[in-house]
Amino acid sequence: MSYAGDVTPAEAYAAATGAEGALLVDVRTRAEWTYVGVPELAGAGRDVAFVEWSSFPEGRVNERFVEQVRAAGAVPGTPVYLICRSGVRSVAAARALTAAGLGPAYNVLEGFEGPHDTEGHRTVSGWKNAGLPWRQG
Template sequence: MNYAGDRSPRQTWEALEADPDAVLVDVRTHAEWTYVGVPDLSPLGREVVRIEWSSYPEGRVNERFIEDLEAAGAGQDQAVYFLCRSGVRSVAAAEVATAAGWRRAYNVLDGFEGPHDDDRHRTVSGWKVSGLPWVQG
């Protein structure tokens, strides 16, 4: 593992509650934010930082990811939690951030929607299924 570690959605929420400097970065695409929904951090008085890891529909990796992270104000000494749909892109984001100097870059396990169930619906785990606050895009 080339980043600080993995955290469940619930552990991430608790860390965000406990640390006012911690940041949640949603690395999904604009389409996912718009049509699927986003975590709602308003109960904590904050907003999710949205930075695409890759573009839709091309799937091209965002070459400016680190610059976008810096521009969003996520400092290298802050705890930064990366979230995607199912926990794959967020691992890549945490690894790249760690390589660029972030010391506390975490992956949110199972992401926003989690894996498929037997009926190919995303109802198994993830931010939404954990009962954490979220809003439709």
């Protein structure tokens, strides 16, 4: 594995709101933040960093991703937890941060919405479905 590992949404929330000063980075697109919702850490006096891994609708990887995550407060040794919709883009983002010497970088399993249920809806798992704080973007 080329990044620190995978964690559940609950583990990421605990770390991002805990004493270790971890950074939660939502790597989804602006459209997802706006229309689907975003993780919320305000109750713990923390902010989520919003840095697109790829653009919508082009799907082009953000060449300034590492630089933008640094600007959001990531420094070597600070744990970074990366979340996307379902836990795929966040793996690529964790690998990129690790390669750049940031982190330890963790992928949030299941992402913000999780996989589809039998009817094609995202109601099975993920940050939202785990009952963790979130708000409409």
